Each structure stands twice: as structure tokens, then as C-alpha cells.
Amino acid sequence: MEDKKPLLKVKNLKQYFRTSSKYTVKAVDDVSFDIYPGETYGLVGESGSGKSTIGRSVIRLYTPTAGSLTFDGRDITDKLSKDDMNYVRTNMQMIFQDPMASLNPRKKVGEIIAEGLVIHGICATKAERTKMVERILDKVGLAPEHIDRYPHQFSGGQRQRVGIARALIMNPKLIIADECISALDVSIQAQVVNLMKDIQKETGTAYLFIAHDLSMVKYISSRIGVLHQGHLVETGTTEEIFSRAIHPYTQSLLSAIPRPNPILEKLRVAKTYDYATSGIDYDKGSKHLVEGTHYVLGTDKEMEQWMANNP
Template structure:
């Protein structure tokens, strides 16, 4: 992993009006960077804003406020058709639901080749076919699958088709939006291992969005924890698990089951209470309590966390 910033999210806000006088602050001023070649895991419970963050980064939503920079250029700035086409090629998304994200009327050949056709990446039907066969083999399928339809495949196979479609245009950055949550547990590890293998081979950069902390730790270099639209903690994967500082992060980690009956019998779940667990004398801000370990906290909490670190 290099220290070259591929993506910069700056004070990103995504608010939705739900009525004349009500607004949902799905993402409420988050800032983080993703470096070239790394996997940045984004975790939090359902409804915390992590999927909305991914969709805002890839321009499925226009940002309410703030900005996203991809290779130094604003994602949400005005773009002509040619610029949008280039952007859409460089940034791709793997969706959560492998059942809903594939067109049931299209063959696998046409689903995977759609990006090739749009971006003019192949010059003949023969080259198109060869490229699709190659992509299917890359994700663990075979060329015999090319003329079948999505309903003929299992959930894990459909997600592999979705991955092949994302890889077809040779992107630099891939947003994996809960790509394993709709799959059986036995299949989840296969898909995650495939993503890791592809990263090793081709140097992809991932934003991996999930709520399964154990799987996120396995695949991610760094992890960001979200709670109700706010980023509350960012650290290297191992550091976050060894030294969780924010009470919400501690609560999430305490809920991870381990394959140890003795541990499970005595495991204590840490309950998170935003009212009791924080100093409310001032507005919390993101502070670096240790190199590359950031926590949303007040000055008083910052001193407390530093003491605990020692």
C-alpha cells in the first residue's frame, strides 16, 4: 500500500428531506482519505449512513455539502459527458443484492460486456467474447456460464458475475457495498478471498462497506466506524481491534462472537449510551490520539483517551 491519496472525502454531508420541516442527516460531515492499493473498511449498524456514503462518493447522490476528490479532482463538480464517462470507468460499485443488481433478461455475456460496449473497450465481437470469457475465469466462473441467465445461478455465483461486470472496465477504485450480507456464511469467505486475490493481482483500491466486523478486519488495512451519520473513529485494522477508544467502537467489538464456548459464557456486551458515555460540555471534533488513530471527542475525552493509551 502506498501513501498516495486516491480518494479524499472532505466534510461530506448527505441530507434528505422527508417532509416539509423534517430532514434526515444520513451523512453529517465526515472526512477521511483512502490510499492507493489499500482496502478501507467502513462499518456501523444498519442506518448509520455507510451505504449512503458509498453512493455519494460514486455520484449516485449529489452531495448536500462538502466534497469528494478522486485523484485530486472533484467528483461532484460540473462534468461534461466525456468527463463523466471517464469517471464512471475509473470508479465502479459492487452492489449488496446480487439478485436485484443483475438484469434478469440479459445473458451473463451481455451483463459483463455492458461496460465494454459503453466505453468502446473492444473492437470486435470476437474480442468482446474473449474478454468476457477471461473475466469470468478471473472471478472463478467458466466460459460455459456466459450464455446463461442470472436466475440459473446461486447467490455467490451471481455476486461473482457482479464483480466481473465491475472489473470489465478496468477501474482503479471499487466500492463494495455490503457485497456479502445477502450471501450464506459459507459463501461469504469465498467472495472476500476473491476480492483480496484480485487486489493482490491487479492492485485495486477498495472501499469495503459492511456491518460484520470480523470480516472487515480480515480484508481491511484501515477501518472507519460510523454512528448516526458521523465518523467516530479511524485506525489501522489491528490497532482498532487492540485499542478501541470510542465507546461505540467498544460496543461493536464486544458483540463479536468467538468460537469459544467458555468465552461466550462469560462474554460481557458493552452497551453504548450516547448520553452517559460522553462529555457534553463542548462539540466533539476529530482528534489524533496516536499516529493514524483518530477519534471523535472533546478536549476532556481526548486527554482521557491518551491516558488510557499509556
């Protein structure tokens, strides 16, 4: 992975929101990670940790407060030129968390999916555009006759497939999946995730997969970043995170995963982590390399203690 060039490079990203003259919310504070072509980077953390804010900053729905964003060799941090804006809008797409809220209820599915093609003038004729929409509907498991239906005529899983189709039709290099399975039934979640994996094998699309469900993140992701209170506290390969989690917050998340074996489930002890009483200060910590691509946020003293407890 080291010899490859990152598709997306996020460096020291800060996203602050000023709520009053005296108070500023630090939603994302000094976050750095890379996403390589064709891989899935999972971003996990509790509600309010800044996951969705990172996704929206990366796709430039928000202007970053500080830091830098590099996409496919282009600096997209500051105000974008028309050429850069078009490049980002065609090569980076987002699947939103709520499939109903993200689809225009007044438009038919065919119009919703083809909107990007119309805006960027990708198809020369309406017939060509319709053919592309039908092809992408088939790819996500929907029938051609669905093209003339409205969003309310679909189930939750089908609406999410429409959202995936809308993102895929632009043939993007990166898709940001913002908790795209959290509102779905478990059986539908598996279908959607398997669909995303199949599409990734076929097209080579990279994913920034934002989710709560660690088991699902483990299944789909090649690398994982753990976010807490706007800070990336630990990052590494899926195997590194699940077999040797070092940060106490990551350990608490992993300990909360239910086990399908009732005997092991009875013995499972969920660890608790309270940042206020932990004695850890994220603002004073720095990123330490544990091994390979496994990084942990902490001070030198904290790292010594963690390494002593995790030989």
C-alpha cells in the same frame, strides 16, 4: 502511507435528504477519510448509520450536499463534465448488496458483464468483447458456458461473482463493495472475500469495503472507519482499532463479536452504548489524533476521559 498520494479523498462530506418542508435527514454529516492505491478501507457501523449513502455519494449516484470529493486528482464534487463523468464511470465501479436485484433478469450474464464495454466503446469487435468476458468469468471462478445463462439460473454466491466480474471488466482503480457478502452463506462469504483479495494482489485495485461483519472487515481491511449516526466516530489501522478502540461505540461493537473458544465466550461481556444517554454530542466534537493514523471524534473533555481510561 503518508508519502503516497490518496486515490480518493473525501473531505467534510455531508449528504442530507429533505423529506418534508420541516424535516431533513442528515444521513452523512461531516465525514472525512482517504483511500490509497491498492489498499482496502473498511467502513463499519449499524444499519442506518450512512455507510451505503457514503458509497453512493462517492460514486456520484447522489450529489453531495456539502464537502468535497477528489478521485485520482480530479474534483468530482459538483456537476461533472462529460470527460470527468466518463473517467469516473470507467475507473470507479460498485458491487451492490443484493446480487439478484442489481442484475437485469432479462439479460444474459455475458450482456450484463459487457455492458460497460459497450457503453464506453472499449472493444472494437464483438469477438474481442466476448473474449474479455470469458477471461473475466474465469478470473472470478465461473465457466465460459455461463456466458449465455440468465441471473436466476445461478446461486447467490455465483450471482455475486457476476457482480464482481461486471465491476472488474472495466479494470477500475477503485471498487466500492457495498455489503457485498451480507446476503451470502458464511462459506460463500469466505470464497468471495478471498477472491477479492486475490484480485487486489493481481490488479492493484483499491476497495471501499462496506460491511457489518467486523471479523470479515478485520480480515480484508488495512484501515477501518467506524460510522455512527452519519458521523465517523473513529478511524485507524486495523491493528489500532482492534487492539486499542477508544470510542465507546467502537468498544461496544468489538465486545459483541462472538469468540470461537467456549470458555472465553462464557466470560465475554457485551458493552452497551446509547448515544441519547452517553452525554456525547457528535456535532460539538472534533477529530483528535491519538497516535499514528488513529483518530477519534470527541470534545477535549471527552478525549481526556477516554485517554485516562485507556492508558
